[in-house]
Amino acid sequence: MGRGEESVESILRPARAAPTCLVVPMRTKRRFSVPNWNAEESIKGREKRLRASMMVSPEEHMERTFYLACTADIFDPYVPPEGDARLTSLSKDGLKQKMEKLRQTAASRLALRKVKNHDPNFSTKTFPEKAQEIFTEAHNSLANFNKQKLHSLVTERCYSEMVRGNRYKTIRWSFIESLEPPRVVHVRCHSMVNEDNLYGQVTVRMHTRQTLAIYDRFGRLMYGGEQVPKDVLEYVVFERHLVNVYGTWRMHGKIVPAWAPPKDPIIKTVMIPGPVLKPSQEYEEIKRETPEPVQMQ
Amino acid sequence: LTSGRVFPLSCIHTSASLEKFGKWEKKNRIVYPPQLPGEPRRPAEIYHCRREIKYSKDKMWYLAKLIKGMSIDQALAQLEFSDKKGAKVIKEVLLEAQEMAVRKHNVEFKSNLHIAESLTGRGHYTKQIRYHGKGMFGIMKLSRCHYFVKLVEGPPPPPEPPKTGFDQAKEYVQQLRNRTITHSL
Numbered sequence: 001m002g003r004g005e006e007s008v009e010s011i012l013r014p015a016r017a018a019p020t021c022l023v024v025p026m027r028t029k030r031r032f033s034v035p036n037w038n039a040e041e042s043i044k045g046r047e048k049r050l051r052a053s054m055m056v057s058p059e060e061h062m063e064r065t066f067y068l069a070c071t072a073d074i075f076d077p078y079v080p081p082e083g084d085a086r087l088t089s090l091s092k093d094g095l096k097q098k099m100e101k102l103r104q105t106a107a108s109r110l111a112l113r114k115v116k117n118h119d120p121n122f123s124t125k126t127f128p129e130k131a132q133e134i135f136t137e138a139h140n141s142l143a144n145f146n147k148q149k150l151h152s153l154v155t156e157r158c159y160s161e162m163v164r165g166n167r168y169k170t171i172r173w174s175f176i177e178s179l180e181p182p183r184v185v186h187v188r189c190h191s192m193v194n195e196d197n198l199y200g201q202v203t204v205r206m207h208t209r210q211t212l213a214i215y216d217r218f219g220r221l222m223y224g225g226e227q228v229p230k231d232v233l234e235y236v237v238f239e240r241h242l243v244n245v246y247g248t249w250r251m252h253g254k255i256v257p258a259w260a261p262p263k264d265p266i267i268k269t270v271m272i273p274g275p276v277l278k279p280s281q282e283y284e285e286i287k288r289e290t291p292e293p294v295q296m297q
Numbered sequence: 298l299t300s301g302r303v304f305p306l307s308c309i310h311t312s313a314s315l316e317k318f319g320k321w322e323k324k325n326r327i328v329y330p331p332q333l334p335g336e337p338r339r340p341a342e343i344y345h346c347r348r349e350i351k352y353s354k355d356k357m358w359y360l361a362k363l364i365k366g367m368s369i370d371q372a373l374a375q376l377e378f379s380d381k382k383g384a385k386v387i388k389e390v391l392l393e394a395q396e397m398a399v400r401k402h403n404v405e406f407k408s409n410l411h412i413a414e415s416l417t418g419r420g421h422y423t424k425q426i427r428y429h430g431k432g433m434f435g436i437m438k439l440s441r442c443h444y445f446v447k448l449v450e451g452p453p454p455p456p457e458p459p460k461t462g463f464d465q466a467k468e469y470v471q472q473l474r475n476r477t478i479t480h481s482l
Contacts, residue, residue, distance in 0.1 A: 032426070032436065034426055037425075168326065168401075169328075170331050172331070213331075215331040215332075216341075216402070217327075217402060218329050218332075218339045218340075218341050218342075218403075219329040219330055219331045219332040219339055220332060220338055220403070221331075221332075222403060268403065268405050269405055269406070271407070
């Protein structure tokens with residue numbers, strides 16, 4: 001045990017040669033002290049304690065610049081005429097649609113002129129083929145999960161819509177053929193934040209044949225079939241940041257018309273939960289309303 | 298307690314709660330290649346766990362052994378009427394896992410699951426003082442445990458029939474017949 005050892009004069013250790021040393025007792029065995037867990041520390045008390053121990057530094061302004069590379073939505077969406085594959089110009093609905101179409105083409109011509117100002121190589125004749133190539137490449141890289149390529153072909157808004165829920169799934173997509181040549185239907189120019197910050201949006205109408213098969217995490221077929229080709233009429237919107245010199249035309253979204261045929265149901269039975277009953281109630285008494293199925297994930 | 302650092306513009310938010318992923322959580326991330334049309338349908342496997350439950354791992358083991366091999370409905374029924382503290386926790390875990398299975402892992406019928414594995418593991422132990430009379434104290438050990446469960450789609454496997462004496466005798470005779478005589482003709 002550490003007791004104070006006074007300096008002892010001896011032959012071995014003469015006091016003159018060595019200085020007197022005093023050993024102070026030090027407790028080396030760590031004792032278990034009673035921590036005080038009962039005291040409820042309020043938020044203010046904790047902040048005070050942390051602030052006391054924290055080093056004071058001058059406040060740095062964290063300014064993060066962000067860059068708008070794409071718009072959030074499709075501006076002035078194209079209203080596809082009803083029965084696009086069939087001609088109904090004689091009916092009343094057809095006339096109404098034609099009037100709308102005329103109005104839309106005037107605005108489209110204005111926007112087209114603006115787009116050609118910034119991008120002189122743009123032409124409504126050559127653009128649809130490029131658009132179809134971008135479309136095919138984008139879907140192929142989605143099937144292969146090639147993120148870098150997908151980011152360059154597709155805007156950020158479209159990327160999140162395409163990739164959502166697909167992380168643990170396998171997608172097999174193939175483009176068989178195009179039934180009609182694609183054509184530009186609609187051009188719009190819009191600016192965000194400033195008046196000069198222009199984004200151009202072009203809608204391309206595509207009538208194609210594709211196959212799609214989605215497999216879930218365990219390799220079981222969830223939707224579609226690999227050998228089942230489907231005819232698809234789509235209105236795909238492409239966007240470009242016109243003011244940016246290095247901007248490219250990228251896929252921005254799709255317009256789903258109201259008269260589109262419903263999609264195939266998934267190969268799975270889904271349970272829609274019934275109403276929550278009180279112990280005294282019976283099921284038949286309550287008015288049965290099936291709630292709308294909400295997209296999960 | 299989730300600690301968060303608040304910056305002046307509060308645009309960056311960090312927290313320490315969900316960062317560490319154990320091996321069991323990562324098992325939910327494996328993706329199998331698509332099956333060919335002729336293969337039998339691969340049953341879905343869902344891994345779920347809960348960490349740092351304030352209960353002893355040995356006491357939790359009894360419940361885990363109870364549920365192992367049952368269908369999920371039977372397991373939930375047994376846990377609801379069990380008197381142990383861990384039963385409530387395990388029931389919550391099973392319900393969470395069932396929800397997850399239906400939503401994210403493409404399981405069609407939520408009752409079509411059975412429990413393939415259920416394990417307990419040791420969590421972090423902390424020490425605390427337990428006060429006795431006359432100024433005496435003891436050091437109390439706060440034990441925590443983890444609970445892991447693996448749900449597999451499909452009806453539960455039938456229980457193995459107990460081994461009869463006849464089977465044992467057959468095995469013994471087979472062992473005798475398997476012996477080889479070395480260096481023989």
